[in-house]
Amino acid sequence: MSEITEIVDNLENRISKLLHKYDVMKQANESLQKELTTVRSEYGKLEEDFNASKDQIQSLKAANAMLGSTDHKRETKLKINSLIREIDQCIVQLSE
Numbered sequence: 001m002s003e004i005t006e007i008v009d010n011l012e013n014r015i016s017k018l019l020h021k022y023d024v025m026k027q028a029n030e031s032l033q034k035e036l037t038t039v040r041s042e043y044g045k046l047e048e049d050f051n052a053s054k055d056q057i058q059s060l061k062a063a064n065a066m067l068g069s070t071d072h073k074r075e076t077k078l079k080i081n082s083l084i085r086e087i088d089q090c091i092v093q094l095s096e
Contacts (some may be wrong), residue, residue: 061075061076062075062076062079
C-alpha cells in the first residue's frame with residue numbers, strides 16, 4: 001500500500017511542477033505578446049518616418065538642382081516635365 005501512496009505522491013509532485021511551469025510559460029507568453037505589440041507599433045512609426053524622409057530627400061534634390069547643382073539635374077527636369085504635362089492636361093480639361 002505504501003508503494004501506491006508513493007506513486008500517487010510522485011504523480012502529484014509532477015503535476016504540481018507541470019502546473020507551475022505552465023503558469024511561468026503563460027506569463028512569459030503574455031509578456032512577449034505585449035513586447036510584440038510595442039515593436040509592431042514602433043516599426044509602423046519608423047516606417048512612416050522613413051517614407052517622410054524619402055519624400056523630403058526628393059524635394060531637397062529637386063531644390064538643389066534648381067539652385068544650380070548638376071548632381072540631380074536629370075531627375076529635376078523629368079519632374080518639371082511631368083508637372084508641365086499635368087498642367088497642360090488641366091488646361092485642356094478647363095477649356096472643354
